[in-house]
Amino acid sequence: MKSMLQTKLDTIKEQALAQFKAASNVKALYDLKVQFLGKNGSLTEIMKEMAGLSKEEKPLFGKKVNEVKGALEQVYVEVEENLKKAEVESKMASEELDLTLPSYTRPVGTQHPVYKVIEDIYGIMSRLGYSVRTGPLIEKDYYNFEALNIPADHPARDMQDTFFIDPTHVLRTHTSPIQIHSLEREKPPLRIIGTGPVFRFDSDISHLPNFHQIEGMCVDRKVSMADLKGTISFFVREFFGPGLKTRFRPSFFPFTEPSAEVDCSCPICKGKGCSLCKHTGWIEIGGCGLINPKVFEKAKISYPEWQGFAFGFGIERMGIIKYGIDDIRLFPENDVRFIRQFLP
């Protein structure tokens, strides 16, 4: 026959199980846990009532109470876990975001195409062992002209319309004076590139009075036109992309002999003919040649013990060709719509 206590215990278990399972949230469940399993909860109460039981019955009933406690605690954990899961789900449902809304635009800076071209060229040439030199923008006439075999009253000066600061100082018309500074200060062998702004008295739809050049010079024991051609072809392929051809045409620069103009096959139309290359398939990109012994003589470098080549490119022109920019006047305008097009 069931004792009263036993019936009571069964009732508590039944009630507790039913209520645990019906709990609507973690807080309500916890309150139920206190109610049934807490310090002053139902099970504690029933333990107190065990006082009236016999010596033999006490441990038996105690064991039963503990069994119920264990069972209830297990159910509690299960229910609690389910409730927590449901609560997080519903919290997340209420926190739903429309991720198609525009995001915060973190402004990203871009490089001016002029400097991007310079850094790209530097990257390529440094792999061939060239390192960078710079020089002043206000140059002595000597470095800009005389030392480069362009004497005063020589028609070669007409090739470069010049801004003067005073009769003996000019705004450098090319980066070539950097070569002379290097020849004077350093000892060959040398592989350098010189770069920066240059100035010509010229301003129209295809010329800026202040633009940029990059200049390369290699001085070594034995340097030939073939070396020059190989170097430039390597550079052109690396800079504009593989498959481009280069063409050398005889030309004249007072500081090189033999001199050549360098054309590359048009990267836009791949040589088929387009408006950029004026339907010739070729684009002029710069000048080059073997360093004129007269330049070595002025810089007090012994020739033919030392020989060399030099080349120069217009940076804006390289940018125009590489990116298909249709107006050189965009370069100094610094319109952010222009600059932000040149990604790293």
Place this chain on the structure above:
Amino acid sequence: MKISLKWLQDFVDINDYMKKPEELGDLLTRAGLEVEEITNRARDYEHVVIGLILEKDKHPNADKLSLCKVTTGDGVVHQIVCGATNHQANDRVVVALPGAVLPGNFTIKKAKVRDVESGGMLCSYKELGIAKESDGIVILPTDAPVGKGFAEYSGYDDVVLELKVTPNRADCLSHYGLAREIACVVGRELKPLSSKLVLSNDSTKKQISLEVSNPEYCPRYAGRFIKGVQVKPSPEWLVKRLESVGLNAINNVVDVTNYVMMELGQPLHAFDAKNIEGGKIVVSNAQVGEKFKTLDGTEVSLKGTELMIRDASRPVAMAGVVGGQNSGVSDSTTDIFIEAAYFLPMVVRKASRSHGVETDSAYRFSRGVDPDGTVRAMDRAADLIVQIAGGTAFGDHHDFYPHPVKKSLVEISVQTVSDRLGYPADENKFVDYMRRLGCQVNNGLADNKKYGILPPTFRFDLEQDMDLVEEYARLNGYENIPESLPVFAESPAFQDKVFTLNMKTSQIMRGQGFSQAFNYAFIGGQTQKKFLGGIEGLKAAGFLASEAEIQVLNPLNEETDTMRSSLSIGLFKNLSNNFNQGNHFGRLYEMGQCFYKENEEYKETAHLGLAAWGYSTHLWNQTPTHPLVFEVKAAVEALLKNLNIGAYSWVTPADRGEIPHFLHRGQFAHLVVEGKKVGYLGSLHPVILDDHKIRVPGAMAELDLDQLYKGQPRPSRFETLSKFPAVERDFALVMAKSVRVGDVVREIRKQGGGILNSVDIFDVYEGEKMEAGKKSVAIRLTFQDKNATLQDVQVVEASNKILETLKKQFSLTMR
């Protein structure tokens, strides 16, 4: 320079290229004479023929048009609608038939004009590209052969090359010279110049005497007298040839001198002999301050360095540059004196440049005219003048040439050619090329391996072995130079430090959202003055600048007349232009040189400039409220951090006169790095924003990069990470508004000792709950020890020490 192919034909057979001038152009370009443009008149006038108007009727549907029946001799009658009014039946006209493409890319097609079929066009000189304006269509003489091509009939069947001749190739500045070059490149025969000149027994020298007092400037001077010429317009063939190379006809004598210059490259001058006073020509330097009126009436004041041709009393020509008004050939001229000379190139160039008188003559003399061709050219002109203008050419001509110009022998071995070009040169080819160039080839030199090459006098550019190496490469084709990469035989070189640091700075700026700009290094001096309000603001901020700016002697305009002292002017212009282009947000930086004078020397200093305007697109539900200048400040501080510069502070100048004019008086600070001012930061002045209609906030900064780069690169140093907990303490400090929080923070750091880890400002309140003139600043101090857990008492002690000092120093209170 324009070159007529028909004219070239006089000296070299290029018949095979007449139909394919592009090939000749390509050949010349590859030989170093760049052909920039080819004008092919013969091709322009394909399908343009001479026609006869058989009938002329009114157009049935248009009063102003006529309907013509035209035959072009092939039996077909063309019905052509015409808008001109100057033609009649039986007129001979120029007909462009369908298929013709007239100058200006105007294609002629069969078309309906007001519902009437029209099969061609009757042309005006304007439509043919011959005249700029024309009055009606061309009516040809009655003997014009119907059916003949217009090109052939009119002589407009020439091909003209536009050649870019480099300054070293003066020998190619004439038809004869270019023919000689083509003969050399292609390996053809150069035809000789024929002459029918008959000289009388009279003496030139008796008519005009000659004295050359400066033979250094005038190594050769020749002259011939011609009596009894009749000055009149030139015959058509001569006019057409001059026209084809872009010269206008003047009169037969002047035209011949121009013709010979274009033919042989030797500039000539014809004097009216009756105007040579005293019958005497003197070649001497100008007198300083002497006045001289050129042919076109311009008066120039002579400097003394010019070489002048004078008569007994006055200058009559500026040697090689321009003739004088007092002695030129006019319609009434009967006797002439033809001058042919070799003047020193630099003398002519200097005179031409310094007076701004640029003539075809000066262009050729300053590049170098063949000193051996003087007399030949003079007599070519005499020959043509006698043929065209009549008269008698006198004998016994002048030829002052005391020291004939001699070229120097150039020694060269074929091995040198091979070495410099990087491929084996062929000895037979070498000798052949040198001979084709007109060089004398001697191989009897002591050193058997070397040739002695004597270049011709017309090649001013052949002076040293490398010049001959180029000639070999050119004639053998640059395309035959192989490609190789030079072996790297050098030890690693140093790298320009500033270039490397600039790349780093550039990267940091881009990381801060700033994009790179580039502005001209010259700006308007007045604009700069107005913008900065003088250089005090620059100097106060630690920049190197000079009161006297560096000016450009010959600026393009007043906006490029001064080398910039600051980058801010250019960047502000960019900011303003961008805003007005509709770019309402932007961040720009520029790294560039600025200029100043020091002890009369020109100096350059590298600056970094920053400009910001407007706010970036924030989230859809947020509006930014922070002052924009703090974004610029953040970018500057990011740079300092990345350059490992810790000791810096921002200082507001006590004297507001130290603030450049374009910046906000109340939002400005100097940057002090390691005790030295290195730049400024500020918001744009409200008036300047308003003046430029900029409707968003703007802020700028400029820094002295040379200063920031001192001691760079500064490598990073590792510091042990603390394993012990940090303690935070918050304080609300009430202080006068005028107190600079930066000063307070600096003091806190000074007093905080080794355990003070960081100082953060998390609130600044200046609202109505505050006493007037006060603000409350909420500060969080974080304490941490590297070696132990902090004791409460340590934190209290440190905090108290800080607060006590602050109270004294800034009269602040705690809230």
